Amino acid sequence: MLKLAKSLALLVCGRERLRFLSTSAAAAAAAAASANQETALNPHTHLQYPLDSVHAQVTVSGLLHNLAVANKLLYVYAQHRALDDAYALFGMMEERDAVSWSIMVGGFAKVGDYVYCLRTFRKLIRCGVKLDNYTLPIVLRACRDRMDPVMGRLVHGVVLKSGLCLDQCVLAALISLYAKCRVKNDARILFDEMPNRDLVTWTVMINAYAESGNAKESLALFDLMRDEGLVPDNVAMVTIVHACAKLGAMHKARLVHDYISRMGFKLDVILGTAMIDMYAKCGSVDYAREIFDRMWERNVISWSAMIAAYGYHGQGKKALDLFPMMLGSRILPNRITFLSLLYACSHAGLVDMGLELFNMMWDEYSVKPDVKHYTCMVDLLGRAGRLDEAMNLIENMTVKKDEGLWGAMLGACRIHKNIDLAEKIANSLLELQSQNAGHYVLLSNIYAKAGRWEDVAKIRDLITERELKKVPGWTCIEVENKIYQFGVGDKSHHLSKEIYRLLRSLRRKMELAGYVPDTNLVLHDVDEEVKLESLFMHSEKLAIVFGLIATTEGTPIRITKNLRVCGDCHTFSKFVSAITHRVIIARDTNRFHHFKEGVCSCGDYW
Template identity: 70%
Template sequence: MLKLKNQTFLVTNHGRFYKFSTAAAIVDTTITHTHIQEVSQPRFLPSLDPKFYITALLSSRNVSHIRQVHAQLAVNGVVQNLTVTNKLIYMYAQHKVLGDAYALFCDMEEKDAVTWSVMVGGFVKGGDFTNGFGTFRELIRCGVAPDNYTLPFVIRACRDLLDLKMGRLIHDVVLKHGLLSDNFVCAALVDMYAKCRVIDDARQLFDNMPHRDLVTWTVIIGGFAECSNASESLVLFDRMVDEGVVPDKIAMGTIVNACAKFGAMHKARLVHDYICRNKFSLDVILGTAMIDMYAKCGCVDSAREIFDRMQVKNVITWSAMIAAYGYHGRGREALNIFDMMLSSGVLPNAITFISLLYACSHSGLIQEGLRFFSLMWDEFSVRADVKHYTCMVDLLGRAGKLDEALNLAESMAVEKDEGLWSALLGACRIHGNLDLAERAASSLLELQPQNSGHYILLSNIYARAGRWKEVAKMRNLMTQRRLKKISSSSWIEVGDKNYQFSVGDRTHLQSENIYAMLKSLSHKLELAGYVPDTNFVLHDVDEEVKVHMLYTHSEKLAIAFGLIATADGTPIRITKNLRVCGDCHTFSKFISAITQRVIIVRDANRFHHFREGTCSCGDYW
């Protein structure tokens, strides 16, 4: 039973050929005899050699050609050849004609492991995961042993769906059939666990693999970076090179992205040197990744050097450079890059405008931001989504235009998400608008009731207003819901190592020297005019206790250690997991003046470059 190009079906019966025309894709056995007309055998090329048909299938340029070969197979009786039929199913699947592939699959009286693999793989590659899993279950029920071709396909489906439960079931099947030692299967499992953010399981499988190829190394390195453990990614990269595995451009792109997440300038320089030594060309993918790496390691000028050296730039490259200037607070330069982009003939996309609006927001460029928001659709036919609206709410909110920000949020046609309400709540924190803060927090807690950060932010707003009963209420609510506050941590890069500090930390080997340095600095700061801002101590305690608590903030401990451990005149590079508080911001400005040191702080939102008593953000962050 075959569907031909002209919608004619051929049915063979004891050597006779019948035809009928129908719009249906499958012939039903209830079709009456009046619908069928006997015809003479079509003039197909007679051949009983399976290689002839395999060659014809491989040279098929479209579905029509495949169906013509299919017809010849049926007429000449070769369709019963398992190798040929498997290739036919494969070709249908390759051209995403899964209905025809599955109809042929179901009609087959004999199937081997290749047949099942081709059908499962065809469904998964075509994005039909439901039928892919269903066919795999049927394979298991039929007692067919899955092989190292079938299993990676179903594991990939689990990865793409982030279906950890199904992934673990497939892992059990792998163990049952003794295929865990197979590199293809094990690498697929490592990839699945890494993408599902179960990185410990991925690492255990990886470490037990008898042989690890470049793809597997790349997967595990990228997995650790995605799971917020970029430092381990860098360790694994060094181990990979030591074991003689030579990275390709994809692997280098992965390690560059890990450097960007980690924010370690020393490692970024080493990776850059490796790229230069091995003469990797700065194509669009690798070059754009390096722009992002240098920008997120605190050196936007190095990012610009990479950008200027690239021979070919696409819209992602231009957008990355705009974003780099944006989170370093250099909004005007971001706008200049946008003008250059237009002059080069590259049209902006949605991501470009997110980068632009973010740059305007963090540089106080209100009118420019409003203009770009209007231009998006009017001149470039880019429709605003919730991220663009979030940038605009942030832009207006930071500038104190809370009513305009709220009106924009209420008038937007797209669905509001937690990012938009978080931007509005952050603006309320800056400007102390309690009523609007409560409204924004209420919407946030509906969307993300288990996110402790929302409770903390509202609690901090209450504390700034001296409303301690409400502060206690929020903390009790967190206790009832078993939520924990995210503790403030800061990391400082000294040489090729990173050191972590938490609030009031005394675990460092040089703790005595660090606190002695802070005490020494306090006298110089007082003479320079620094007064601790105890409004940023969000506890109902005595003023003296508040001052002491301020001096033990994690970034201050990191700065004190940096002054001890690094040479005079060298920058101090710090990464913080939360937003820098106002007092630490002021403290850092004074320290940069009295010590003549550049202090670069990467917080949860942006970069701050403190130099000679000023900050690159212009106190607007």
């Protein structure tokens, strides 16, 4: 009996303040908890025997008036997601303490019922119950999971009033909240003010910068963390590898890989898959494949990551070759696998194979296509010029259409200069009240190419009216373990004079070699000379020329663009690779381009 009583006590919130029960009711409740742990229970439903009978026995014996017994019974209900039963019991309790309230707040959070979680927390405050470092983190995590920084700030105010603003658990939850909600400045202020920062807090902060697009700061924090003597675990290393992948910096990737090897981290499925993604996004699909081949265990995510790596490097056939190997390893494909395969087909122009895989998804593997799979198919057909088939696919699809789908179709219209269809697609996009300025700019560009300047003006007015802002373009390049970022017409670099001098020299050599600037891409009704100057100030060109100056002759130049590389910069890169005999590896939002001796790996199919 004592053993059973202890089992139940250990279940209760992990709190030492709840003493062991030695009553027969406690023992019975423990037995009920143990039995129910082996029973599949649905959330929000009533528990079955034996806990119902224990509840009845506790009630009949009068022990339900014992707060400790009632709390333990309440906890078992909450742990098994029977919130209807828990809430009914909570409502009948004559006496409640901080533990009772914490159990209910945590129970609602556990099943994802954040409305009742926050509502119960508000009642807790109104009842004057003293807050602790158990309940507050639960509520803050609820705000985080529902991406609600406004409510989070209100709870932060409660934290300040409760005097727990320096508590390690509460601060970690606040940092996680602000980081997940992309309020990284507030997260960093709290992080810097923490008296003691544990590994979890460092990992949360590093991940916050990576997710918000500031991978450079993520890696700087990693270096600072090691300087303070903290040794990362596998979870922290996955976060660092993820940041490297976001940044696309090969030198950083190699340093992180060396650190992983030196510290003896196990190349498990999670870390190994993250490293595959890191190397692929840093421009080396060969290094990614080396990691893949070294992994002792691979799951469907590992295989999908390797397939995707080949896909966005334009090696569609190698991506497809992995699929039968994956099936031979008795790994069944999922929606991500098919998404990676269709993406690979799209960027390699493998239309028939893409159609076959799309039909195979449901017929052979019972994987239902979602809007992302349809978007890949629209992109595949659209790039190949089969616009009518792409439109038929859109019109007959049963899943809800989104702006990504229409954006892919609009991009196909741009490639094949189909203005009438572009207008039709644009209307569908505008009906969605899209806040993506890129779609409006793309339509404006289509009109401008056709010389329809009045329509261009209308689109620009619409952008102004809806207060949309185009994401400014930038290009990064890593030189000697340092990341340099260039914007359009950037002259802030200390080597700007040398960069522009070499750019003018290259321009003359390229024109002699047959290069003709595509001023149609400078879509403004301005003089040709102004168009040329604007074209030669693109961030990709500046980064490439800086790479020629700052890196050793014969080494590859690796750049990362935050937007899609423009057609003229693509042509420029081909000519530069031929004139300088340098390999240029460019990563944009869609894929990788490997330029060598005047040829691009994409075969100009992009």
